[in-house]
Amino acid sequence: MTRSVVLPAVIRAGWLRQVVVVAFLAGMLALCVRSLVTDDARFGWGMFGTNVAYTVHYEWQLADGSRVTYRPGNELAGIAMRLAQAPEAPWLPRTFAHGSGALRAWIRAYQAYLFDTRRPPDAVAIEARLRSSANPVPGRAAAHADVRIETLRYPAGAASAAIERNG
Amino acid sequence: MAEAGRERGSGAVAAWNRFWFEVDEGYRLCLVRALFGLVLVLKLTGATGLFRLHDLSVALPRRGVFPVAAALEGFHAPYPWLAWLPLPSPFWFARIEEALLLLAVLLTVGAFTRVVAPLLAVVFSYVFFSSQLNFYHHVYFIVLALWVLAFTDCGRHYSVDALIRPSHRAPRAMTVMPVRMLQLLVCAVYLFTFVWKARGGWLDGAAMQSFGQTGALRGPLGAAMASGFDGALLGGLGWFTLAVEAALPFCLWVDRLRAPAIFAGVVLHLGIDASMHVNTFSYQMMASYVLFIHPVPGATVVLYDGRCGMCQRSRRWGRVLDWLGRVSWVDFHDPEVRELVPGLTQEQLEREMYVFTPGGRCLRGYDGWRYIMASFPLTFLPSVFLYVPPARWAGRRLYRYVADHRQRACELVAPAHAPDTPWRETLAAARLA
Numbered sequence: 001m002t003r004s005v006v007l008p009a010v011i012r013a014g015w016l017r018q019v020v021v022v023a024f025l026a027g028m029l030a031l032c033v034r035s036l037v038t039d040d041a042r043f044g045w046g047m048f049g050t051n052v053a054y055t056v057h058y059e060w061q062l063a064d065g066s067r068v069t070y071r072p073g074n075e076l077a078g079i080a081m082r083l084a085q086a087p088e089a090p091w092l093p094r095t096f097a098h099g100s101g102a103l104r105a106w107i108r109a110y111q112a113y114l115f116d117t118r119r120p121p122d123a124v125a126i127e128a129r130l131r132s133s134a135n136p137v138p139g140r141a142a143a144h145a146d147v148r149i150e151t152l153r154y155p156a157g158a159a160s161a162a163i164e165r166n167g
Numbered sequence: 168m169a170e171a172g173r174e175r176g177s178g179a180v181a182a183w184n185r186f187w188f189e190v191d192e193g194y195r196l197c198l199v200r201a202l203f204g205l206v207l208v209l210k211l212t213g214a215t216g217l218f219r220l221h222d223l224s225v226a227l228p229r230r231g232v233f234p235v236a237a238a239l240e241g242f243h244a245p246y247p248w249l250a251w252l253p254l255p256s257p258f259w260f261a262r263i264e265e266a267l268l269l270l271a272v273l274l275t276v277g278a279f280t281r282v283v284a285p286l287l288a289v290v291f292s293y294v295f296f297s298s299q300l301n302f303y304h305h306v307y308f309i310v311l312a313l314w315v316l317a318f319t320d321c322g323r324h325y326s327v328d329a330l331i332r333p334s335h336r337a338p339r340a341m342t343v344m345p346v347r348m349l350q351l352l353v354c355a356v357y358l359f360t361f362v363w364k365a366r367g368g369w370l371d372g373a374a375m376q377s378f379g380q381t382g383a384l385r386g387p388l389g390a391a392m393a394s395g396f397d398g399a400l401l402g403g404l405g406w407f408t409l410a411v412e413a414a415l416p417f418c419l420w421v422d423r424l425r426a427p428a429i430f431a432g433v434v435l436h437l438g439i440d441a442s443m444h445v446n447t448f449s450y451q452m453m454a455s456y457v458l459f460i461h462p463v464p465g466a467t468v469v470l471y472d473g474r475c476g477m478c479q480r481s482r483r484w485g486r487v488l489d490w491l492g493r494v495s496w497v498d499f500h501d502p503e504v505r506e507l508v509p510g511l512t513q514e515q516l517e518r519e520m521y522v523f524t525p526g527g528r529c530l531r532g533y534d535g536w537r538y539i540m541a542s543f544p545l546t547f548l549p550s551v552f553l554y555v556p557p558a559r560w561a562g563r564r565l566y567r568y569v570a571d572h573r574q575r576a577c578e579l580v581a582p583a584h585a586p587d588t589p590w591r592e593t594l595a596a597a598r599l600a
Contacts, residue, residue: 011188011342021187024348032359041363042302045356049363051377075241079299083242095381098302099363113242135368135377 039101052100053092054132056107057085058114060123061153070114070126083110092133092147100132104152111154128152191343192464193323194491195457197277199349200284200321202454203312204275207291210309210447211268217441218386228268230261233298243299252297263294274316277326284321288313304356305448311352312451319345325490346458353455354416361412369409372402378443389442411435419459422526426541429456430551457491457544465495465588466525467542469535470508470516473498477573478520488543495590503585507594519570523597533559533566 035044058070072084083106086093096103107128115126133147209215213229239254255263270287273279288310295301295310322328323338368374378384379393379401392401411431418428433456436449469485471478482496497504499516511521522535530538537559540550552558 010184011190011340017188017342017344021344025351028352028355032355035359036362043307045304045359046363047304047360048378049360050367051374051381051383053381077241080242095383097383102302109247110242112247135373137373137376137380
């Protein structure tokens with residue numbers, strides 16, 4: 001039995017209060033559903049749903065079609081250091097717990113920053129090659145985990161993705 | 168201008184209005200204000216995390232909690248739509264950190280809350296959105312809670328404001344709307360966290376193993392889990408986590424399931440805090456459980472012997488522990504009580520204590536005492552052991568012994584006046600077992 005023993009007095013709700021309530025519910029629900037659809041846990045309460053291990057490699061694409069590797073420097077600090085290319089390692093060295101969609105969105109924002117502020121004169125685009133794996137377990141991962149490889153391009157271009165099946 | 172009155176009619180619209188706009192005394196909201204203020208103080212001083220209890224240190228304030236200064240010269244905003252926000256210079260950012268700590272302390276003690284709560288919401292939101300923390304869930308949760316508190320009279324109780332308020336100024340009627348918003352927010356956190364985990368690798372234990380192997384588990388409990396627990400055990404912990412997160416959004420609303428749900432939630436969050444670096448998240452969620460209790464102030468009624476000195480002392484201790492004002496202590500010698508519960512005889516009432524819950528239940532003796540203990544914040548966790556079967560068996564006998572011998576230990580004292588709470592409604596609605 002959950003009935004309250006005291007019949008509640010109710011404050012007559014004006015339209016503004018009703019709008020606030022409806023907007024609150026709609027906003028909360030929309031953000032949560034958006035996070036699920038885009039695999040982006042930010043603002044959607046999905047932290048620690050998946051442990052994404054990854055490494056990322058950046059390349060400028062020049063006008064003549066050649067490519068030049070870009071190594072992030074001191075423009076990355078604090079938490080954004082996660083976007084830096086990790087040292088060579090037998091396993092994907094960085095982890096992210098907010099969903100692969102959030103990781104991609106963050107990399108795209110960083111690419112936009114690079115393109116706007118650090119673009120070489122003859123560069124036409126910057127590409128990020130992202131290798132990621134969901135919930136890997138080092139040691140047994142080489143035999144069991146699938147590694148997803150995708151290329152993110154800025155300005156927007158044809159992105160590619162492939163699954164590299166180990167073992 | 169809001170007008171308070173009884174909601175007429177029935178149906179979905181009336182139920183909607185009752186759910187969102189019934190009058191609320193504000194006790195829950197004010198306690199949440201104090202607890203969230205305390206959580207903020209912990210965050211800003213860096214005093215969080217059972218997982219690093221051995222090297223806990225405190226700073227006033229701890230610099231670098233918000234990594235704004237680190238990003239001044241480079242990339243800082245994961246969201247392009249936030250790139251326009253100006254970043255403060257290191258000098259001004261240090262002042263902002265100090266101001267945040269001061270505002271958090273004022274919010275905790277409830278001083279100048281009508282100014283402090285909105286100001287804290289604005290400054291904290293600015294730091295949140297302009298720093299790289301703007302995807303961290305626990306900080307986002309604080310931002311939302313602060314904005315709800317900013318628009319309410321959250322300093323009405325448990326506050327310095329209440330102490331210095333002129334006695335002739337009665338507070339205005341307040342709706343339960345902000346409490347409902349925060350309640351639904353808490354439920355959304357658990358529900359969508361569950362959905363995210365259920366579609367990931369939590370069901371087969373892969374996620375827990377992965378977190379353990381990639382260094383996400385820390386501290387004494389985390390280290391043991393990462394190195395000593397096998398896949399099946401980690402999988403079991405994953406299932407426990409999923410079960411609690413799935414159950415809480417529903418069980419928190421059900422009177423009889425609320426206490427075990429809160430207990431399970433507290434165990435879950437203490438476990439998380441002892442094994443992972445989740446900052447203040449665990450404390451925030453545990454603090455938010457307060458939103459689900461205390462439906463009506465003083466609506467839990469204890470019928471006690473007002474002529475018994477030992478019972479009077481029990482009542483005084485109970486009132487000290489009753490931070491939320493949940494319990495009305497009513498002397499059963501009051502003639503009005505006898506009219507409201509005619510089914511109880513004088514002999515029954517003298518034999519043992521009777522507790523009437525807001526849900527209409529009547530509990531006697533040890534069971535009532537146990538319920539009261541579970542109602543007080545300080546004794547909630549220990550009271551769980553009173554529900555273990557041997558404790559119940561022994562407790563009933565111990566209570567019986569003390570009750571039978573209390574006359575010898577008692578002195579006659581003047582009876583207390585009946586409290587000004589809705590205890591009459593509780594007794595009128597009670598179902599006697």
